[in-house]
């Protein structure tokens with residue numbers, strides 16, 4: 001089985017969030033299931049810099065306003081097709097935003113071009129390689145199945161579309177139809193029209209053979225008006241062609257015994273060095289409450305306004321907090337201000353991969369208070385490192401953390417704490433619960449052991465993707 005994956009970011013080359021981790025981890029995970037996956041990514045400067053020995057395999061004289069070629073090469077063990085289109089991607093700044101923080105003015109064309117090339121490769125093949133399935137991620141790949149149909153490739157190639165973040169809809173004005181090479185007949189509520197505009201996300205949902213999101217609970221939530229953000233009808237309409245497949249993590253890269261960023265450990269007891277190092281790095285007092293950590297984009301989705309309300313409960317009980325994140329300027333300011341007033345709180349605004357490992361290894365608990373969460377990865381890192389997750393009971397958080405309670409305690413399986421999403425009072429209760437657990441070292445150590453042996457790898461989910469591909473491939 002051959003699969004072309006198309007994604008706007010792929011770890012470790014270029015990453016703004018969890019999409020990159022998943023796009024970067026799937027090829028190796030799927031190789032073990034007999035799937036050969038190659039990945040098409042935009043030729044950002046960081047991607048070009050990471051490429052080993054690439055060669056041009058396709059060219060296009062005018063791809064959405066300029067010349068382009070596809071380079072085939074490898075980087076960090078990934079088999080990559082890189083869309084080398086300088087007029088679209090070779091720019092300073094981030095994948096989606098200019099250095100001033102504003103979205104690139106031409107994002108609709110940039111990712112239409114990526115999707116167009118994905119459909120072209122899938123339809124015609126490239127250098128003798130032709131995929132059985134085109135797997136597109138998020139709105140940036142959403143137009144690929146439309147183009148696949150337009151170019152005639154849908155007869156021979158199946159399509160899968162994965163939703164990692166429904167909050168980004170890939171919206172463009174209806175007057176862009178011709179510029180985006182979209183067929184007029186698709187501009188209707190059953191196609192890619194969404195509230196009088198074009199939506200690349202809606203296109204991905206409507207035109208793909210199968211659609212999935214990244215956890216079973218979130219798949220159910222997305223079919224309701226509360227979570228569906230207007231796409232609930234389209235998703236419910238897919239019926240059994242829409243499902244949830246839980247994310248895994250790369251358990252070699254996130255391995256407490258071999259993590260180059262921390263003093264390694266393989267048992268809960270061994271965590272103490274990493275914990276002490278974290279306390280010293282951030283100049284925290286040696287208190288006797290739980291050391292809580294956050295590694296996240298600081299956005300409305302992630303519920304950090306709730307944490308600001310609830311955190312006094314944690315601090316009053318001797319707990320501490322270290323936050324690593326960036327995003328909403330209001331939240332960045334509020335956390336920095338909290339740290340300046342409080343010696344039990346430390347904040348680092350920014351994106352820092354090595355530091356994220358130090359937090360996850362050294363913390364006692366990791367906080368994920370999201371309002372909604374398709375899957376979430378940091379609670380999985382926490383489980384692997386014996387850093388107990390305190391999570392809102394929503395989406396993939398609900399699917400991955402076994403909450404401490406009478407039954408789970410008796411069965412010896414609890415791995416963390418869940419609380420009602422969007423509710424600061426419930427988070428305060430969760431902090432009290434956490435501090436009670438922390439004061440009981442035997443129980444705490446038992447939960448850490450449970451957490452560290454909880455399966456968080458890709459094995460089961462890679463098999464589920466392989467099964468999805470087999471269902472949509474035209475000649476399996």
Ligand SMILES: Nc1ncnc2c1ncn2[C@@H]1O[C@H](COP(=O)(O)OP(=O)(O)O[C@H]2O[C@H](CO)[C@@H](O)[C@H](O)[C@H]2O)[C@@H](O)[C@H]1O
Nearest residue numbers: 017018019164296297324325350351352356374375376377
């Ligand atoms: N300041 C910082 N420094 C270093 N690392 C940082 C960081 N801020 C975030 N990260 C890292 O970025 C990734 C974030 O992934 P998440 O899954 O937690 O959320 P995200 O909302 O980006 O992903 C979306 O897609 C993923 C993948 O499907 C879903 O799990 C998720 O629910 C969905 O919202 C993690 O690897 C985390 O460690």
